[in-house]
Amino acid sequence: KWIKHPDVELDHEVADFYIEFMVWVRTRRASRKLSHYSEVPEPLSWPNLPSHVQYHGDNVGSRRREGRPYLEWRRPASSQVDRSQRLLATGRYADEEEADQEAAREALGCYNTEVRSWEAKRKQGAGKAAANSQAKRRSSRRPRPAALPAKE
Known part of the structure; x- marks a missing residue:
């Protein structure tokens, strides 16, 4: 039941x-009992397949020629990226971006010494935080066996 x-x-x-x-x-x-699909008395009734849709893509070249907006991929190829620096979504490295922002502020005359000292302290604090996290990672690693030379 x-x-x-x-x-x-x-x-x-x-x-x-x-x-x-x-x-x-x-x-x-x-x-x-059926052993092969061809033995069925009537086939399954499947819905009809959708008709083919003709698609005419709009490539970037025609959009650029006509002056219409398009997506421009600015990030360089991964083989050309310097892995020691942070790459932004704009395709520029973070230090280049900061240098341009600083130059723009100075050109506008709104970049005073207080802001400079605050940014210097912020960068110095970020450097200390990075050094502390590296020290923590090093101390949490298991010691290497005596037979293997330590990597630096």
Whole structure:
């Protein structure tokens, strides 16, 4: 006997579903066993495949010629990236970006000594934080066996 789960909402009684299922099982058992798909009396009715959609892409070259906006990928190839520096999404290195921002501030005349000293302290603090994290990583490593030379 089937028992309905309390969270399930049915449009008929559980007994009706059980009867339908048993009719299906008896029909399946009474039918001839098939060993190959070509033995079926009638094929499955699949929905028709969608018609082919002709797509005419709009490449960057035509957009550039017409003066329309397009996505310009500025990041250099990974083989050309200097892995010792942080590369920004603009395709420029972080230190280049900071130098340009500083030059722009000086050109506008809004770059005073207080801002410079604050940025110097911030950079110095970032350097100390990086050194501390490297020291923590070094101290948490397991010691190397005596037979292997230590890498530097």
